[in-house]
Amino acid sequence: MAVRPVLRMGDPRLLQVSAPVSAFGTPELRALVQDMQDTMAAMNGAGIAAPQIGVQLQVVIFGVGANPRYPDADQVPYTVLCNPAITPLDAQEEEGWEGCLSVPGMRGIVPRHANVRYTGCDLDGNPIDRTVSGFHARVVQHECDHLWGILYPMRIRDMSRFGFTEELFPGQNIPDD
Secondary structure (H helix, E strand, C coil): CCCCCCCCCHHHHHHCCCECCCCCCCCHHHHHHHHHHHHHHHHCCCCCEHHHHHEEECEEEEEEECCCCCCCCCCEEEEEEEEEEEEECCCCEEEEEEEEECCEEEEEEEEEEEEEEEEEEECCCCEEEEEEEEHHHHHHHHHHHHHCCHHHHHHCCCCHHEHHHHHHCCCCCCCCC
């Protein structure tokens, strides 16, 4: 379909809470997901949320196979997730570097729940219920945060571990977001 412009941090639409999807399997929802896929692929993203392309619906897509932005990451199955809920399974957190298509050229250390259960529906309204950990848990939490108006810099606890990629990793070839 189309690669859409990605909203950047500072755009007030990224701070809004998105509405739940009420109609599944529609041509409009399929077109939205296709635009999200095209945009994510064009930017080598691990995921993208509908609000990042200016659509205030609770839809995220994510998946990581071989990705130059995440060369050491575990694979995450491609998923279309609508109306998600995330439940931490314990108090364990892990810190890790994150970037975001809406915060280009920057990285930060973000604490995330290490083990979560997420539920929701796929594109056709079929239920999804997964228990995940590690990078998969990090990706789903990051993407779902967009649906609730949260960008990863809002979760950073130590701002000395947030900055421009080329300053944090001098001489390393880390692709931009």
